[in-house]
Amino acid sequence: MRGILGLLLLFALLPFLPLGAWGAFLLDVGLFILLFTALALSWDLVARTGQLSLAHGAFFGLGAYGAGLMVPHLGTLPALLLGSLLAGAGALLLGSVTLRLHGLYFAIASLAFSEVLRTMALKLPFTGGPIGLPVPPPFGGGWPLASYYLAFAVLLLAVALSLWAERSSFRLAQAATRQSEAVARVLGVRVVRVKLLSLLLGSLVAGLAGGVYAMKALFLNPYEAFSLGRAVEALVIPIFGGLYSTLGPLLGGVVLVGLEQALRLWIQEGYLVVYGALLILAILFLPRGLLGLLGGRRG
Amino acid sequence: MRLVVEALETGYGKAQVLFGVDLRVAEGERVALLGANGAGKTTLLRTLSGLLRPWRGRVRLGEVDLRGLSPARRARLGLGHVPEGRQLFPLMSVEENLRLGAAFLAPGREKEGFERVYGLFPRLAERRRQLAGTLSGGEQQMLAIGRALMGFPRILLVDEPSLGLSPRLAEEVLLALRAVAEEGVGVLLVEQNVALSLEVAERAYVMEHGRIVLEGPSQALRQDPRVREAYLSL
Structure with a gap:
């Protein structure tokens, strides 16, 4: 619990730390850590029932497109809410049809769900199709820290739900x-x-994260918003950090997303090779994730 | 409240396992269901608890026809289940396993359930914080029974509680079931250990190849030459 509060406090204060020239970059990294950690926690919430979801990329994309399409008409917060509800509606649709299926079968159904949604985002007349969808920044761009603190709020919500x-x-x-x-x-x-x-x-939660992501990225395309890579990241982070817990995905998100950004900066082109190698090592030697190092139990 | 089974038939895929089973258990009664491996005992229990659909026939609990009701609904109506092989949650504590058995009760009732289970099995109270996986076999079986009792069942289905236990522990567990029945719970005990079951139960059914072939008071069955020869090796 102290670890969770400490991490949250760090994120709350990050914009005010004296980071000098690195400040803007670190704030961007921080924002992505917040969003993808929230996504990872939202995946873990489902994993705790024994279901492996590959649809979290799709919930993220639904939230992103929902918020992106609505924000010019409704304003920032209602658009985020609608994007989140759209993701929720997708989940109810997927779940009511497939949740009687077990583990692997549900995983495949959720993968298919995510592919169908991407195709829809490509083909529907109002999504911008393959060209993409421009999204305005939150609150008309008036407050530079808005997207960061929106991301922070999403993570707070994810942590609160997970703790509950x-x-x-x-x-x-x-x-x-x-x-x-x-x-x-x-x-x-x-x-x-x-x-x-x-x-x-x-x-x-995944839909909210997607909505904030859209307002940060300022541009969505179906391949990016509904990418399978994001669904995989949502499950790699909890596995790396420690499944079925709040602190595990939180730690995993900070370390993995931070590491990914750092590697991209240091090694550039081949950074995914190193990233992959580190993941393999983690899975081989930390079967219970980072939490296993701390000696927590799970059950 | 009585559990009444009438002309029950079921199976897996095309393979029929039960061929018209009739059986009844009243509250407070101790009834044994005996039979060799593969006689259909576990299939019958799975059908009663709603994990398997009956092909034909009826199952009633009191006035309620259980047809089409989910396992969770049946548990809420008062049908408890102690599954074969105990099936505890090994990484949860004793107390957490018990709380799971009361998952659907109002929080106030939970406390009452704990008192009742700890009264029946004081050893579980001593070990309430221990992980279920670290208990001895006998204690695990008591926990499995206790977990089912947390939901205040009127009828309790108990599948092979003596499995993997030493004779002394098996006897201890079966005697505990007698105490459970004395509190007014009807116990349907499914066992391969025929001698012990006939000591604990008042009545028994003998099942062979998916049919009830014999039934009666335990006393009478113990004297029945067919039972003596086939199950008691006397």
Whole structure:
């Protein structure tokens, strides 16, 4: 808990730290850490029910496009909210059809879902198609730190949801569903409902993250917004940091996204090779992620 | 409240496993369901708890026809289940495993459930913070029973509780089930350990190849030459 609060405090104060010439760059890195960590937490929320989601890239994209299309008409906050609700609607649609499926089958269905949405973003008449969609910055660009603090707010929400799920009896329902669905059911746990609620909460957060991303990137295209790479990043971060926890994805996000940005700066072209090698080492030697180093238990 | 099973038939895919099973268990009653491996005992339990759909026949709990009801709904109506092989959550503490059994109760009832389970199994109270995976086999079985009791079932289905336990522990667990029944819970005990089950249960059914072939008071079954020969090797 102290670790979580410490990290959050660091992010809250980051814009005011004396970072000199590096300030602007570090603030950008910080923003991406905030967004992708929130996305990772929202993925972990679903993973806690034993479902491997490859649709988080799609929820992110739904939020991004939803917010991007609405922000010129409605303003920043309503647009973010609508983008998030759009992602939530997508999750309910996907979940109500597929959540009776187990692990691998759900993963494949969620992958298909994400491909369908990308195709729709390419073909629909109002999305800008393959050319892309320009998005105005938050609050008309009047406040330079707006997107950073919006990202911070998304992470706060993700952490709050994750902590709630970890500390309420919902955690038991999630863990039981993950470990043995049949036993959970005969004990009276409504497993489909537990899975659907987890997916809905996760998608709302992922959609918000996507919306803030759109306002930061100022430009969306379907390949970028619905990329499978983002869905993979959403699951790599919790695995690297420590699954089924709040601190794990938080640590994983700070280290991995930070590392990715740093490597891109130092090594440039071949940075993904080093990044991949580091991931392999982590999986080989840290089977429980960074949290395993700290000696936490999971269950 | 009674659990009444009438002419139940079911199976997996095209393979029929149960061929018209009739059975009843009343509250407070101890009933054993005996039979060799593959007789269909576990299939029957899975059908009763709603994990498997019946092809034909009826299952009623009190006045309620359970047809089409989900396992979670049945648990809420008062049908408890202690699954074969205990199926605890090994990385959760004893207390967390128990809380799971009460997942659907109002928080106030949970406390009552803890008192009841810890009263029945004082050893679980001593170990409430320990991870379930670190308990001994007998304690794990008690925890599995306790977990099911947390939901205040009226009828409790218990699948092979003596599996993998030493004879002494098996006896201890089965005697605990007698205490459970004395609190008014109907116990349907599914066992391969016929001698022990007939001591604990008041009535028993013997199942072979998906059919009930014998039923009666335990006393009578113990004297029945077919039971003596096939199951008690006397």
